[in-house]
């Protein structure tokens with residue numbers, strides 16, 4: 130390793146290249162473009178998304194959804210045996226095999242074949258253009274920090290001593306915890322609470338805000354709230370967990386809702402209260418990189434840090450912590466760092482989705498944001514119960530809501546709630562990125578019957594508003610003639 134590192138050190142002095150921490154996308158693209166690239170990983174290639182985030186969570190959500198569907202099967206006229214049950218260890222085994230299969234794309238072998246030098250170890254800057262990995266020194270012309278984030282630890286007395294789950298260990302569970310307390314009603318808490326509840330955990334969500342999924346529109350969160358009630362999840366809003374103790378092997382958690390105090394006894398506590406950037410140990414001071422302990426590495430519009438040679442991407446610097454925003458920001462870094470590009474982060478249109486059932490997906494701005502920016506906004510909403518395919522599928526909960534700039538057909542944003550909202554939001558995102566307005570969207574022929582027709586219906590609703598009384602009377606006269 131030391132010898133290999135020394136070779137790198139020499140070649141790096143001559144070549145223009147990108148030294149990057151972790152981000153596989155950037156490493157692949159930069160190497161494919163001919164840059165000399167090293168990638169440093171201290172734990173597992175693939176990061177949170179593959180190992181303890183998107184991939185394992187979606188694999189278990191799929192199993193929970195299937196089980197829920199089987200329980201409702203009689204509503205579709207399908208008889209299922211009365212003794213169906215979930216084999217939790219088989220669910221977790223499938224999740225592991227899904228993860229293993231997807232991990233092949235992120236393997237060290239694939240990276241090496243693509244021309245990327247992979248170093249395993251902790252990266253630590255020792256200067257403005259040098260860093261070490263386990264005693265090996267690497268010199269870089271350009272570097273990207275993509276060290277991600279980790280779950281924060283809520284400061285609840287007794288929690289650490291009692292033991293608790295986060296996304297880092299919940300996917301290692303061998304047995305289904307029942308009952309389960311989920312602290313935090315954000316996307317992570319909601320997705321996993323619903324999955325575990327459907328597997329059979331008696332699940333409680335405690336959220337210290339008056340609403341869960343606080344970022345989303347209220348009518349969207351309300352539909353999910355109704356779905357949670359059907360799943361038997363107990364949602365306690367305005368509720369703080371204030372103390373944890375262990376008695377007879379159970380975790381007793383004191384909850385305070387306004388002035389009302391109660392205690393719940395659970396097998397496990399899962400926290401999903403926020404993320405902290407992974408900046409410790411990087412010795413950013415030596416690199417001259419400014420950071421903020423809460424928000425991570427400070428970057429300008431072009432993702433450049435206070436050290437002009439060093440860029441950042443992904444969770445460690447972005448407000449929107451998603452795999453696709455990490456991916457998109459890493460691509461910007463490759464362009465800006467290696468090709469003197471000036472692509473700003475603000476040029477990106479980033480959708481997102483919470484993969485509950487129904488899913489809640491969003492892109493662009495919310496009405497409240499448009500108002501804050503003094504933009505006149507109009508909205509068309511199409512409930513899923515008006516969409517033939519949603520009726521046929523028995524998936525009528527939800528809506529497509531498209532916001533556009535008044536007086537134009539320019540789409541400002543959209544929220545979709547539905548079984549397949551995450552798939553459906555991509556059409557609106559495409560329209561926004563390509564500058565396609567509602568007028569054109571109304572002309573796009575959608576296959577019948579699909580739930581995505583809801584988007585076309587919203588666009589049709591816009592087109593109908595173009596029929597002003599004078600145009601209508603003109604048309605009437607033309608037809609009479």
Ligand SMILES: Cc1cc2nc3c(=O)[nH]c(=O)nc-3n(C[C@H](O)[C@H](O)[C@H](O)COP(=O)(O)OP(=O)(O)OC[C@H]3O[C@@H](n4cnc5c(N)ncnc54)[C@H](O)[C@@H]3O)c2cc1C
Pocket residue numbers: 150151152169170171172173174175176177178179181182183184186250251252253275276277278296317407410411442443444445450451452453454455484
């Ligand atoms: C339960 C859960 C579900 C999620 N589901 C979704 C989803 O459905 N869709 C979605 O878009 N997003 C989802 N996310 C978010 C997504 O996982 C993250 O936004 C994404 O992984 C961020 O990518 P990243 O490259 O910035 O960081 P990471 O994927 O965290 O990668 C950072 C890597 O850097 C390494 N590292 C850190 N410090 C050092 C160091 N000093 N030296 C060397 N290596 C270091 C780490 O080991 C890690 O491998 C989910 C997250 C969680 C927790």
